[in-house]
Amino acid sequence: MDTVDQSDPKPTPAPRQINGIAFAGAVALSIIAGLFIAFMFGLLSDAIEQTGYGMMIPMITAAIGVPIFLVLGVPAAWFVMRKRHIAAWQGAALGFVVNAAAAAVAYVLSAATYGGTDDSIPAIFGAGAIAAPIWGALLTGFYNVFSLSSKTR
Numbered sequence: 001m002d003t004v005d006q007s008d009p010k011p012t013p014a015p016r017q018i019n020g021i022a023f024a025g026a027v028a029l030s031i032i033a034g035l036f037i038a039f040m041f042g043l044l045s046d047a048i049e050q051t052g053y054g055m056m057i058p059m060i061t062a063a064i065g066v067p068i069f070l071v072l073g074v075p076a077a078w079f080v081m082r083k084r085h086i087a088a089w090q091g092a093a094l095g096f097v098v099n100a101a102a103a104a105v106a107y108v109l110s111a112a113t114y115g116g117t118d119d120s121i122p123a124i125f126g127a128g129a130i131a132a133p134i135w136g137a138l139l140t141g142f143y144n145v146f147s148l149s150s151k152t153r
Helices: 020-049 056-083 088-114 120-151
Strands: none
Touching: 020 056, 020 120, 056 088, 056 120, 088 120
């Protein structure tokens, strides 16, 4: 009688070790750099349109974008980075996907709760479709630089 080999021929690899100091530094610096980009975009918008509303961009980014980034983007990046090394462009794609998934969940919850969708959802997640890839690329790019520099010491 033939016996079936039940052992897994390819063991699952252990999760990659994430340098916590480098990751925390990358999170902090990506938030600062993202807010600086929003501030510069607000100045540019104000200079072009001269309406005075351009400086609302960094304030809205700080009030809405940063908490969403910390609650959704940072844990998603941590989870993916424990599985494999990701480049900055892959971090940007991850940010876009996380933002799109969050928008879909917000639409479903809004429809289930209120019987319709909230009008602010497209504005928040539409702006997030621009900001999330930027923050994802900044986070993964800074982490890759910081973790590389800590390995060379």
